[in-house]
Amino acid sequence: HDNELYEYLNRTDRSTCQLYEFKEDHPKPIGILTTSSGKLVEIRESIGLNSDVFSNQYNIDLMTHTNAERIPERLVHAKGTAAFGYFEVTNDVSQYTKAEVFNGIGKKTPVVVRFSTVVQNLGGNDLAREIKGMAVKFFTKEGNLDLVSLSFPVFFHRDPIDFPYFIHALKRNPKTNLFDFSARWDFITKKPENLHGLLWMLSDYGIPNGYRKMDAFPIHTFQINNKHGGSYFVKFNFRTEQGVENLPSSAAEAITARDLDYYTRDLYNAIENKNYPAWTLEMDIMSFDDIKKIDYNPFEVTRLWKKGTYYTVPIGRLVLDRNPDNFFRVSEMSAFNPGNLVPGIPGPLDNLFKSRRSAYRDAQIYRLGVNHNRIEVNTPLYSKVYNRDGKPPVRDNMMDAPNYYPNSFNGPVPYVDPSRLKERFTVFDVNAVDLDQPEYFIKHYLRSDQRERLINNTIPTLVPIAPYLQRRAIRLLTLTDPSLGREISEKLQEALKQPPPPPLPVLNEPKRKMKS
Numbered sequence: 001h002d003n004e005l006y007e008y009l010n011r012t013d014r015s016t017c018q019l020y021e022f023k024e025d026h027p028k029p030i031g032i033l034t035t036s037s038g039k040l041v042e043i044r045e046s047i048g049l050n051s052d053v054f055s056n057q058y059n060i061d062l063m064t065h066t067n068a069e070r071i072p073e074r075l076v077h078a079k080g081t082a083a084f085g086y087f088e089v090t091n092d093v094s095q096y097t098k099a100e101v102f103n104g105i106g107k108k109t110p111v112v113v114r115f116s117t118v119v120q121n122l123g124g125n126d127l128a129r130e131i132k133g134m135a136v137k138f139f140t141k142e143g144n145l146d147l148v149s150l151s152f153p154v155f156f157h158r159d160p161i162d163f164p165y166f167i168h169a170l171k172r173n174p175k176t177n178l179f180d181f182s183a184r185w186d187f188i189t190k191k192p193e194n195l196h197g198l199l200w201m202l203s204d205y206g207i208p209n210g211y212r213k214m215d216a217f218p219i220h221t222f223q224i225n226n227k228h229g230g231s232y233f234v235k236f237n238f239r240t241e242q243g244v245e246n247l248p249s250s251a252a253e254a255i256t257a258r259d260l261d262y263y264t265r266d267l268y269n270a271i272e273n274k275n276y277p278a279w280t281l282e283m284d285i286m287s288f289d290d291i292k293k294i295d296y297n298p299f300e301v302t303r304l305w306k307k308g309t310y311y312t313v314p315i316g317r318l319v320l321d322r323n324p325d326n327f328f329r330v331s332e333m334s335a336f337n338p339g340n341l342v343p344g345i346p347g348p349l350d351n352l353f354k355s356r357r358s359a360y361r362d363a364q365i366y367r368l369g370v371n372h373n374r375i376e377v378n379t380p381l382y383s384k385v386y387n388r389d390g391k392p393p394v395r396d397n398m399m400d401a402p403n404y405y406p407n408s409f410n411g412p413v414p415y416v417d418p419s420r421l422k423e424r425f426t427v428f429d430v431n432a433v434d435l436d437q438p439e440y441f442i443k444h445y446l447r448s449d450q451r452e453r454l455i456n457n458t459i460p461t462l463v464p465i466a467p468y469l470q471r472r473a474i475r476l477l478t479l480t481d482p483s484l485g486r487e488i489s490e491k492l493q494e495a496l497k498q499p500p501p502p503p504l505p506v507l508n509e510p511k512r513k514m515k516s
């Protein structure tokens, strides 16, 4: 019997072994079953049949708890998976930032990282062609630092008002509850600044070969400062030490048919097998003088910094070496907020970021409650607040300390930061749409085989939409890069001539006529 089990465990992967591993660690039951209030459960209470189920407190406890198991899924990034690890400083960056977490070669700071897809619902497909998230929370001695990052170095739009509509267009149709290419192309062609991000999504970068094999970018230009008050502007980049690897659509489709959780499984197995994934954190830097000289807006989230206008320095390594023991407790209850910054990193100045500062907190108050920073996975190493009460968990709720400020009774007091920046900046964004960035991406960033695949990935998104939307999309692509527009147009015409793929049974219904 044992041999049979041994053979089975040897041929299966670590994620499939989890229950057997638990049993190996716990050769006997881990205790006597109780109700949630701690009453020991007698064996006959564990059977409902032919018993007075409503006098059975165990039954009531179990059923009512099950009904309340779910919390709202995240508005975006609903499907994800988390891991613990550490960040280790490898380079002296004290001349740029005084942030404690990035200073002192060899210093290690604990982190929790959550990877995610963006528009999938909980339980959705890891391999869908879209953006991926990598949110990193550093538990620093100066408070939590959250670098909430995406797998692309650019964002879709710079105006925060566009975000809710962008998400509606990308997520499911309100009637059919299906993803809807018409909504996507309609929105993108009406708001063409989104094209650059969309092209990243349609390119190879839209389907990484696992969370371990992708870079990640907090995207915004962050202001940072050293202990003398000297200030710099930087873009952080997490560069995967596993090497960037993407999957062509055909390979992704084949895997999807077998495993919607491919990324989740891959990350779990790598960590269980002690093949710890790592990223180098580096920053692209411009000084004050540099940004005065350049001929573009370095705070613009839809564009890349131009080569030759900045230099890059490494900061350290992020290593993930522990899977959470419980998914809900860590992945679902984690709350990342880009507004969680530390001294030495005053942060981005653009409007999109300002909007994110409140959006995340508001979403988390709705999703997890006002005390989400008192949930274990989010708790900073040190905190002394005047916030009180609210829905649990309240932890020690600051016990008997004064609950108003200022007070004469030695409640917590603010500190003085002599290096605090004296100058304040306002970044003015413009509404003008420039297509030079998507053009650069197509012409200079992608290799010719990558460009070819981008074209092939675009066609299936255009085939199902109305001719006038197809024309609008082609026009926008042509304005961006005439030869790209022409090639996509030609391939689209060819594709439209092809007989449609054999219908799936459910599609084999008579077509309903629209009123003309």
Ligand code: HEM
Pocket (backbone or CB within 6 Å): 074, 075, 076, 077, 080, 114, 115, 116, 132, 133, 134, 135, 148, 149, 150, 155, 159, 160, 163, 217, 218, 219, 220, 334, 335, 336, 352, 355, 356, 359, 360, 363, 364, 367
């Ligand atoms: C106006 C722009 C944006 C808004 C309003 C916004 C809003 C949100 C909201 C409400 C959530 C869910 C939070 C939760 O329930 O815990 C979220 C998650 C996330 N956002 Fe954004 N977002 C914006 C732009 C961005 C940008 C520019 C990035 C990356 C540079 C980004 C990366 C992420 C990531 C990685 C997550 C998932 C965090 C996790 O794993 O829990 N978002 N966003």
